[in-house]
Amino acid sequence: MGADLQASLLDAFADPELGSLSAIQRAELSHGAWIDVLPGWLSGADQVYERLAADVPWREERRQMYDRVVDVPRLLCFYGESDTLPLPILEEARDLLSEHYTEELGEPFRTAGLCFYRDGRDSVAWHGDRLGRGNAEDTMVAILSVGEPRILALRPRPGSLSGPVSSTIRYPLGHGDLIVMGGSCQRTWEHAIPKASGRVGPRISIQFRPRGVR
Template structure:
């Protein structure tokens, strides 16, 4: 299942390890929304990518789209509460994030959703994680990316004021990068992984969420 990964020289000889979450850099998006970004939080990320690509029981899904059923343009796997994660480093990541954000979030991260973007044709459309509590409460979604960088784009929801950062913002994420979307971000902003042209290597994202947020 492993795709054609262009490995990072920084990761070639490093065992997987996580840095301090306190090094995150926060950007205020306005209207109570914010994002934290930490580049290469996970070292040895290419090894993690290879293990996940090979060992996770990836699923291809189909969904109703208007009057037809279409393939979901990425592979998926979801780990619910109390399910064993595929690698111990992911348990460690979830625990570190829970400890760091305990004061703001008030609860731990409990689930992990994995998405496998095999090439530039795989994508996810504009959306917010508003199924469940995220539709009416402030919450957080923390995303760890391994594999080749792909752009995560964010924009204000239609009709919302743009806030201090303007309109659409884009973050290329891969090779162990972390992004955390917090506050009102899921309600007042949307995010997407757009399709990309040219030779685009594979990327896996691991999304940690608290209970009742999808």
């Protein structure tokens, strides 16, 4: 299904466990956008990767691209509000995030979208999660990464900001790292997983979102 995972020495024998969110660090972006980052929030993340890679009912998608239909360069699976997540540790992660951000978000995280980047050829283009409420309202998207690190890049949305434009920001996320995009981030900034060359191991991202955000 892709390149083999090169296990982290810290995760090789650790049972999956979530740490405290008190150590999360916030970076203010611009125009009301921000990101919170917590490396290694999930210990034992390689075991979680192996279970998800084997047990999730991954599906391939095809999309219209100009005058042709092309394969989406990653595997996908979506869990709605009434669906049981594939591992209890993911239910725990969603609940802890909901509790931590309840004052700012004002509602719980309800859905989980999973993406499987099998190797460096898999990617996602620049976009914001603007389907539904995210197009007009401030919201949050929390992303937990397992497997080997891949770059998550962020940049201001072209044409959406006035004044100085910040450079592209890049975070290598994997092995249990957490990033939360909040404020106006989905409307005024974009994010992407660029293609990568050389030996690139597999990564799975779990995106927790509130109701009506995709």
